Amino acid sequence: MTIMTTGETGETAAAGGFQVHLDVFEGPFDLLLALISKHKLDITEIALSSVTDEFIGYITALADAWELDQASYFLVVAATLLDLKAARLLPSGEVDDEEDLALLEARDLLFARLLQYRAYKEVAALFASRMAEQARRFPRRVQMEPRFAEVLPEVLIGLGAAEFAAIAARMLKPRTPAAVSTAHLHMPQTSVREQAEILLARLRSLRRATFRQLIAGCAGTYEVVARFLAVLELYRDGLVGLDQADPLGELVVCLALRQSSQQDPDQEDDRDHD
Amino acid sequence: MTATMTDQPAQAQDAGGPAGEGPGVAASLEAVLLVADEPVPESVLAEVVQRPAADVIAVLRELADSYTRERRGFDLREVAGGWRLYTRAECAGVVQRFVSDGQEVRLTQAALETLAVVAYRQPVSRARVSAVRGVNCDGVMRTLVLRGLVEEAGTDQETGATLFRTTGYFLERLGLSGLSDLPELTPFLPEADDMTDGGRGNGQ
Amino acid sequence: MTATMTDQPAQAQDAGGPAGEGPGVAASLEAVLLVADEPVPESVLAEVVQRPAADVIAVLRELADSYTRERRGFDLREVAGGWRLYTRAECAGVVQRFVSDGQEVRLTQAALETLAVVAYRQPVSRARVSAVRGVNCDGVMRTLVLRGLVEEAGTDQETGATLFRTTGYFLERLGLSGLSDLPELTPFLPEADDMTDGGRGNGQ
Numbered sequence: 001m002t003i004m005t006t007g008e009t010g011e012t013a014a015a016g017g018f019q020v021h022l023d024v025f026e027g028p029f030d031l032l033l034a035l036i037s038k039h040k041l042d043i044t045e046i047a048l049s050s051v052t053d054e055f056i057g058y059i060t061a062l063a064d065a066w067e068l069d070q071a072s073y074f075l076v077v078a079a080t081l082l083d084l085k086a087a088r089l090l091p092s093g094e095v096d097d098e099e100d101l102a103l104l105e106a107r108d109l110l111f112a113r114l115l116q117y118r119a120y121k122e123v124a125a126l127f128a129s130r131m132a133e134q135a136r137r138f139p140r141r142v143q144m145e146p147r148f149a150e151v152l153p154e155v156l157i158g159l160g161a162a163e164f165a166a167i168a169a170r171m172l173k174p175r176t177p178a179a180v181s182t183a184h185l186h187m188p189q190t191s192v193r194e195q196a197e198i199l200l201a202r203l204r205s206l207r208r209a210t211f212r213q214l215i216a217g218c219a220g221t222y223e224v225v226a227r228f229l230a231v232l233e234l235y236r237d238g239l240v241g242l243d244q245a246d247p248l249g250e251l252v253v254c255l256a257l258r259q260s261s262q263q264d265p266d267q268e269d270d271r272d273h274d
Numbered sequence: 275m276t277a278t279m280t281d282q283p284a285q286a287q288d289a290g291g292p293a294g295e296g297p298g299v300a301a302s303l304e305a306v307l308l309v310a311d312e313p314v315p316e317s318v319l320a321e322v323v324q325r326p327a328a329d330v331i332a333v334l335r336e337l338a339d340s341y342t343r344e345r346r347g348f349d350l351r352e353v354a355g356g357w358r359l360y361t362r363a364e365c366a367g368v369v370q371r372f373v374s375d376g377q378e379v380r381l382t383q384a385a386l387e388t389l390a391v392v393a394y395r396q397p398v399s400r401a402r403v404s405a406v407r408g409v410n411c412d413g414v415m416r417t418l419v420l421r422g423l424v425e426e427a428g429t430d431q432e433t434g435a436t437l438f439r440t441t442g443y444f445l446e447r448l449g450l451s452g453l454s455d456l457p458e459l460t461p462f463l464p465e466a467d468d469m470t471d472g473g474r475g476n477g478q
Numbered sequence: 479m480t481a482t483m484t485d486q487p488a489q490a491q492d493a494g495g496p497a498g499e500g501p502g503v504a505a506s507l508e509a510v511l512l513v514a515d516e517p518v519p520e521s522v523l524a525e526v527v528q529r530p531a532a533d534v535i536a537v538l539r540e541l542a543d544s545y546t547r548e549r550r551g552f553d554l555r556e557v558a559g560g561w562r563l564y565t566r567a568e569c570a571g572v573v574q575r576f577v578s579d580g581q582e583v584r585l586t587q588a589a590l591e592t593l594a595v596v597a598y599r600q601p602v603s604r605a606r607v608s609a610v611r612g613v614n615c616d617g618v619m620r621t622l623v624l625r626g627l628v629e630e631a632g633t634d635q636e637t638g639a640t641l642f643r644t645t646g647y648f649l650e651r652l653g654l655s656g657l658s659d660l661p662e663l664t665p666f667l668p669e670a671d672d673m674t675d676g677g678r679g680n681g682q
Contacts, residue, residue: 026588027613073612116610119663121487123598124590126661127652131585134653136570137553137667138577141413142311144373144420145360148513151374155421157389157447158380164448165457168390170457171406284548297551297568304551305569306576322576335646347501347508350499364501365509372510372526409624 027070028077029117031058043114049088049105052081082104190223196230198255203240208254299323299333311416313356348368352448379421389423396436397427423447429432483644503527511580517560517650558649559656593619593627597648598663601631616626626649 025031033043041047059066059074066074071219087103144152157164198230211231218224231253234240243252297305297370302323302403307314316334334357337351341362349362361369363424381389388411391403404411418424427439501509508529512517520538524531538561539652542554543564563575587592592615595607609614619642622628631643648654 023418027611029612036521037586070613077612091385115609115610119610120591120594120598120610123661123663124587124594127590127594127597128585130652133567134651137555137564137565137653138305138309138570138573139650140308140512140552141416142309143416147366148361148369148373149420149422151370152421153374153379155423155447156380157386159386161448161450161455163394164390165459166330167386168394169459171387171391174396300547301549301551301566302572303563305573306551308552308563308565309577311574318576328596345501345505347510348512359512361509361512362501362505368501368506368526369509369513372522373501373513375522375526392535399660407624419489431559476620 020222025118027059028055028074030121031074033118033121034076034113041119041202043111046079048110049085052078052085055081077110078111084110168250187221190226190227192226192233195223195227196234199227199230199234200239200255203255208252211253213252214253299325299329300337301329302338306355307350307359310358313358314355315351319357320395337379361396381421382414384409384411384414385417389418389440389444392418392438393440393453394459396439398439399430399433399435399437401433401435403438485654503529503533504541505535507537507541510666511554511561511563514562516660517556517558517562519560519644523561554674555653556655557653562650586618588613588615588618589621593644593648596622596628596642597644597657597660600643602643603634603637605637605639607642 025034032055033053034047035045035051035058036043039047039048039050056078059071059078083103084107087100143149159167199214203209206213212230214231215224215227218227230239231242233240240257241254241256243254244250303319306319306322310335316327316331319334321329323330334350334352338352339394341348341350342447345362347362347365349360350357351360384407387407388403391406392398395406400411400415403415415424419426419438422441424438425441425446427437429436433478441455450456486651501620502579507523510526511522520531520535526535527534538554538556542556543554549566550603551566551569553564555564585653588611591609591611594620595610599606601612604615604619619628623630623642626645627648628642629645631641634642644657654660
């Protein structure tokens with residue numbers, strides 16, 4: 001049996017640009033395969049970087065209709081495709097740098113997953129035709145002739161009344177619509193802004209301190225991270241100066257001179273980047 | 275021997291029909307009778323195979339005779355105003371051994387679920403049970419009837435659908451003396467249950 | 479009624495045939511298959527007709543062939559690890575007209591793909607299937623379970639995730655006699671694939 005081309009293929013690919021049609025693709029691989037076959041391309045590196053724009057066009061067109069978990073799969077693939085396309089635009093040399101290697105790995109992984117997906121998709125098509133064919137045959141399944149019904153072995157329910165009732169309860173329980181679980185979210189336990197205030201307070205008395213000193217007493221990694229981010233924010237705003245003799249060396253933080261004239265950190269809003 | 279996925283769809287052309295189009299009348303009748311649950315009147319068969327009743331009767335008789343002549347394990351008989359395939363009387367011993375063979379039959383999860391819904395919602399139609407379970411229950415219901423755990427209980431006045439209820443044998447197998455011994459569902463239902471209708475229903 | 483030691487009709491003892499002569503193996507098998515409501519393994523058939531499995535298999539194959547040769551409306555097929563009578567595919571039109579009830583609902587593309595991954599990777603978790611397809615499969619998996627094509631198969635020892643496998647009904651729906659009849663996945667995979675793990679896995 002020959003491998004059949006699956007999905008929404010070619011003929012509709014009229015000349016001139018990408019046309020948005022509202023096919024719903026079963027995931028990013030499905031879309032990618034459809035695009036590749038539409039252009040009658042082999043699954044090669046060229047194919048991947050050539051269809052990048054259309055892929056991105058598709059997910060942009062669907063921007064309002066995304067479901068979150070689905071979108072993330074698409075975005076990961078889109079990011080990888082963009083990387084690959086960017087890499088092709090640059091003069092290519094030998095792979096010598098770690099980023100190139102990572103890119104190659106990402107590409108190979110994407111290939112592998114795409115091929116794997118295609119294999120399952122083709123088998124799924126076989127399943128479909130097989131099932132359609134089988135649906136034309138009806139199995140013998142009729143009531144037992146009475147004379148034999150009597151000799152049927154006893155039925156074993158194998159449950160106590162309570163267990164039986166539990167099954168009924170499970171079946172009859174009204175179905176609550178599926179809700180998005182928020183169990184994995186947690187409340188932030190601190191904020192960068194809060195940490196910035198602590199930092200400034202300390203520096204006002206110390207004027208100058210190592211980062212190590214400044215994080216003494218932090219309640220956990222999250223607080224250390226927040227305090228470090230606060231250092232960066234304050235530095236960006238010119239409120240503190242930084243000094244680090246060598247990479248990974250001791251980081252020294254000092255209060256900027258103009259800070260002596262008490263600027264209220266509360267006016268600082270850590271969302272107003274850019 | 276076993277079918278592989280690459281099989282071509284079996285020879286779809288003709289199946290002994292005159293002029294090679296479609297199955298013949300005999301084959302069509304055999305196929306219909308194979309899936310028929312109860313005796314099928316000649317008129318119904320004639321309509322299904324789209325032939326005059328007289329032709330159909332002739333073919334049925336010839337089929338029945340040929341099964342007997344060839345001493346097949348099945349037997350085509352005219353009973354209760356219709357035709358149905360039965361096992362041949364001579365084979366009763368083997369069939370009995372097959373049917374009674376093996377241990378007690380354990381109900382499948384699907385059967386248990388269907389039985390549970392019937393027990394607490396009886397009398398209830400297949401459609402209702404299917405709706406509760408979210409999946410068609412026709413086959414399972416048939417098994418439960420066959421096993422004597424469930425029986426027909428008239429028809430729904432509005433829809434005309436066949437209704438089902440549990441049997442005394444069901445109570446016996448579950449070790450209950452009556453339906454009133456079925457545990458209340460309330461302790462099992464976390465929320466104020468059942469928007470669909472009045473909880474336990476007319477269980478007794 | 480006396481059991482003779484001749485190797486003629488070995489199952490004559492309790493058959494109660496009219497002329498004191500029991501049914502042949504073929505007839506016995508036909509009768510048993512007529513009352514079976516699921517595929518019957520050869521071993522069971524062999525025990526019921528009290529013949530060596532090899533003989534039984536030979537007779538079954540000959541029966542199946544003869545039904546096809548004679549273009550009968552029924553068809554004897556080996557599926558899901560056993561033998562079962564089916565209507566012949568060419569008679570589908572007539573049978574459909576007769577049964578008219580629950581035609582199988584066609585599976586969606588998503589369901590088919592999920593089913594394919596489960597078939598080749600079983601036992602497999604939802605997360606694994608989602609990773610292969612690049613899209614969440616929770617809802618689809620539930621549908622497959624409801625349809626009886628897939629069932630739970632314990633939990634993963636490391637992650638605690640529920641594992642899934644295909645059912646016997648799945649094999650029946652595909653007309654396969656066992657998982658080993660699934661086509662090899664490798665021809666569809668140009669390279670020695672599969673970063674994630676060892677391909678087909680324990681397909682059997």
